[in-house]
Amino acid sequence: MTSKMFAGRYYKSNEMLEQYKEEKRKIKEIRMWLNSKFQNLSIIFHTEPSVFSLAYDNVLKRDSFYTDDIFIKHDNFEREDCEMDYETILDMTEIVHVGFAKVITFIPGIMAYFVDTGHSIHVLKTPKIRHDDEFRLHSTNSAAVSWTREKFYCIHGIKFESKEFWKIVNRTMPPEIIIQLTNIEQRRVATQIYGIELLMTSLNKKLIDRSSRGNELYEIDLGTRPEWWWKGIKFTGLVLKYSCPSTGRIYFSGIPEVDNNEQRIKSADQAMAWKFGLSEEEYSRLTIEA
DSSP, rough: OOOEETTTTTEEETTSSHHHHHHHHHHHHHHHOOOGGGTTSEEEESHHHHHHHHHHHHHHTTTOEEOOOOOOOOTTTTOSSHHHHHHHHHHHHTOOOTTEEOOSSSTTEEEEEEEEEEEEEEEEEEEEOOOOOOBBOOSSSSSSSSSSSSSSEETTTEEOOOOHHHHHHHTOOOHHHHHHHHSHHHHHHHHHEEEOHHHHHSSSSEEEEOOSSOOOOEEEEEEEEEEETTTEEEEEEEEEEEEEEETEEEEEEOOBBBOOOBBBOOOOHHHHHHHHHHOOOHHHHHSOOO
């Protein structure tokens, strides 16, 4: 059985043949965009960002970049070094040396490229990208960014590890874990997916205080961590429930056990004062909240 080497991968003659043909077609298309003096350069087509990054790092160690611009401009396209979606993807893949690895958007199928002094053009394939109405990387039923094998999961522009993502979108992550997510943006997005009312209903909680302003302070059960010398240590946390004066929307926010003055938080208004960066006395004098 014969096989062919292409972009660092072996393709058996009876499998992945169509993909091989497609990549050959893309290389032919790339040559159509090159300046005439670069038509004979070899093109290495990388289908995964990790392989592209590894090739880049090897060239970087040798300090052997070819810096001339090799692509022509087309009347119907404008070149941009970075766009929002592509810049986000670059951050994800740790391809941050944009001085050499250039982001391009005007050639279909290509995300970035660099050229080494051996006159080889290294090209990274453009992934499939899904986004929301505000053009943030987003999908709740698949990866928001996907190459052949490497995938990135995002909800409204916030990146999650694969296991976290599927637990959140399927609502199988325990509510107490949602509340404990250290990344505040991940916690916010996960809360949106679950629905805060459902999340709070699922938690084992106890009302500590309700103020005349409508603020409510709850103690929630975050579970028990087993210790070898004892049955386990019970963990609790504070959550403040409050409403937006202008919209009437209900919000929940995690609150520390002590305020900025090292005073233990015991009341709902004290917790809200902490959110404003005020003392409880200063908060009590407020007549308008926004």
